Every structure is written in C-alpha cells, then in structure tokens.
C-alpha cells in the first residue's frame with residue numbers, strides 16, 4: 463500500500479465546481495479523501511502544494527506518438543514521458559502510424575505496448591478509413607469495441623462527401639466522436655504555408671483558410687440528418703470559429719479544439735524558411751489569433767489539445783517545401799495556454815483547467831472511466847501546477863525523442879511540478895516539496 467497526501471494547494475475540479483485550498487489524499491491508485499487539514503499521520507509521503515494548483519490530470523485528445531513505424535521520432539514510452547513532464551496523465555494518440563491504426567489488432571498492439579512501456583495512460587483513436595485513404599470504411603463498430611476512444615483520419619481529411627456521410631452514420635452508432643482534419647486537399651496541393659504576404663515573399667505556394675472552412679461547412683451540413691458527434695481538430699481560421707459558433711448556437715453536436723501554436727504565432731514565424739514553424743494547418747495571421755482566443759473565451763472552442771507532432775532533426779533540416787509538417791507540444795502547452803488565455807484575461811484558471819480535463823475527457827468518453835475529475839473513489843490522476851513559475855523553453859525541458867518546436871528560447875510562465883498517474887508519481891520537478899514520513 464502506498465499513500466500520498468497533497469496539502470495546502472488550491473484544488474480546482476471543474477467537474478464538481480470545487481475551487482478552494484484543500485488537501486487531497488491518495489491511497490494506491492485512488493483518491494480517498496478531499497478535505498480541509500486532513501490528518502498527516504498515516505500518509506507515507508506528504509507533498510506541500512503551497513502556492514500551487516491541484517487539478518485533475520491533464521488530458522490531451524490529440525497527439526502523434528509515432529509507434530508503430532516512426533519510432534525514430536517518438537515511441538509510446540518517450541511520448542508519455544514528454545506528456546507527464548507537461549502535466550498530462552492521459553494521451554489520445556492519432557492513427558496516422560505505419561501501418562495505420564485501422565484494425566482491432568493494431569489497437570490491441572498500442573494498448574498492450576502502452577500498458578508495458580508508457581508512464582501515462584494512452585488511448586488510441588482509430589482510423590475511419592482503411593490506411594486513411596478516404597475510400598474503404600473501417601470496421602467502425604468492431605474498433606469501438608476494441609478500445610478506440612474516437613475516430614479520425616488525422617493527417618488527412620476525408621475528401622469524399624459520400625464516404626464522409628457513411629463514416630458519420632457509422633460512428634454515430636458507437637456514441638464516440640468523429641474528429642476531422644479539415645483540409646480540402648485540392649485547395650492545398652503543394653502548399654507548405656498560409657496563403658499570405660510571407661508565402662508570396664518566400665515564393666511558396668499558399669494554403670488558404672477556405673480549405674479548412676469548406677470542410678467544416680460541408681460536414682456540418684452532411685451531419686444534420688445524422689447527428690454524429692463531430693469535432694473540428696486544430697482549428698486555425700477565424701472564419702472557421704464563426705462556423706462552429708453558429709452550429710453550436712443551433713445546438714448541433716459540434717465541438718472544436720485549439721492548438722497552442724495557433725494561439726501564439728503568425729505566418730511570420732515561417733520567415734527565413736523556418737521549418738520549425740511549418741505545421742498543418744499552417745500558422746495564419748493576427749486576426750485569426752484574435753478570433754481563436756475570442757472563440758475560447760466565449761465557449762465556442764471547448765477543447766485545448768497539443769497536436770504534439772515529433773519529427774527528427776534530419777527531417778526538419780530538409781528544404782521548407784519538403785520538410786514534414788508539425789511541432790512538439792506536450793511539454794510547453796500548459797504554459798503557452800496560460801500565457802495566451804489566462805494572462806490576457808480571456809479565461810480563468812478554473813476554465814482553462816476545464817478545457818484541458820473535463821472537456822477532452824467527454825470528447826473521448828474518458829469521463830466514463832472517472833478521468834478528467836478529482837473524485838473520492840475515482841482514479842488518482844492529479845497534476846500540480848505552479849502558475850507563477852517562470853522558465854525559458856530549453857532542449858533539456860523537452861523529454862520526448864524530438865525537439866522540433868519554434869518555442870525554444872521562449873520565456874514562459876506556469877509549469878507542471880508534479881504529475882501523478884494512477885497514484886504513481888510520474889514527474890516531479892521539485893522533489894524538495896515531497897517529504898517521506
């Protein structure tokens with residue numbers, strides 16, 4: 463039996479509305495008590511969370527862990543280490559591996575391997591079409607029974623409206639969500655960055671916002687008579703936010719997620735052919751950043767993900783047009799979100815925590831397992847955050863296999879100090895706060 467008592471922290475549990483200074487007691491893999499001044503005696507370890515937030519373990523519904531097939535970039539193990547360093551206790555991994563996660567066997571491989579090697583919980587999202595080619599639909603009901611927590615062809619969009627319609631109808635019967643990578647491919651062929659003045663200056667072919675918007679608009683319309691839970695991944699255009707806002711006002715089952723980089727950087731970050739800022743969908747303009755932040759503030763965007771997308775240095779050293787899209791985000795997301803949303807007054811800490819716990823848990827049905835909340839008798843997944851800690855993003859802070867991020871050298875504030883997964887300490891930045899008794 464192991465026990466941990468977290469004392470003096472500001473306990474924020476958005477699911478129950480709790481927000482006050484309390485103690486949290488953990489025994490083995492469960493939370494056993496939450497209350498004022500719980501007895502110290504009996505606890506093997508006491509953690510002093512003075513000045514910190516004590517929250518449900520953060521949940522990232524959108525990561526790329528590259529296993530199987532891309533182990534030189536990341537593995538389930540290294541990705542989970544990056545995750546806990548950033549405060550994440552649960553990661554939902556996208557199916558664009560090699561081979562794709564499009565069969566029950568592929569899901570079983572990830573689930574078993576994660577159970578053996580990862581330091582966080584990992585849940586697979588299954589592909590909706592074979593090899594993510596957008597043609598033949600996968601065995602969606604069987605995949606749902608085999609552990610899929612959602613469906614997506616992420617990395618690619620389902621271009622055919624006919625296929626998309628059948629996917630929505632099939633996913634609707636599972637009760638899970640379909641998560642769309644919104645990119646009308648004929649509008650973006652050969653494009654490496656946002657269509658704007660920077661692309662023109664660099665002589666690169668531009669990727670227009672409308673490539674995202676037409677897919678969102680089409681899918682919302684296709685889904686009207688179907689009613690599948692439909693989720694827009696990594697929303698990047700201001701007008702896309704407006705489309706989601708209108709759909710939600712009509713009470714349609716539509717949700718959207720932001721990514722940290724789209725709330726911070728514009729296409730200017732690609733200047734000098736900086737491949738670290740090459741991402742899909744591309745970084746856009748200040749008006750988009752403003753609209754995305756406003757979308758989070760008014761409840762249009764309810765999920766904050768990372769779209770953690772590791773690539774090796776060799777791959778990112780290729781010329782801009784050939785280099786792969788994506789950047790790593792697990793270690794920096796919390797600080798970047800705090801900077802973009804809490805420090806600007808867009809949302810409170812309690813709201814930010816909701817968008818990183820309860821909401822992603824609901825999106826992927828992880829709330830059914832008791833995840834995303836701090837409940838007595840529930841799983842002991844807890845993150846302790848120092849909201850004021852200032853740090854500069856350095857290579858040593860990136861715990862995954864890859865370090866492709868344009869935020870290296872950026873000064874940020876707020877950091878996960880302790881990450882507890884199923885009662886086990888998986889990350890401890892300030893061991894002096896932890897006293898063994």
Ligand SMILES: [Zn+2]
Pocket residue numbers: 616617618643695696742743
């Ligand atoms: Zn994507």
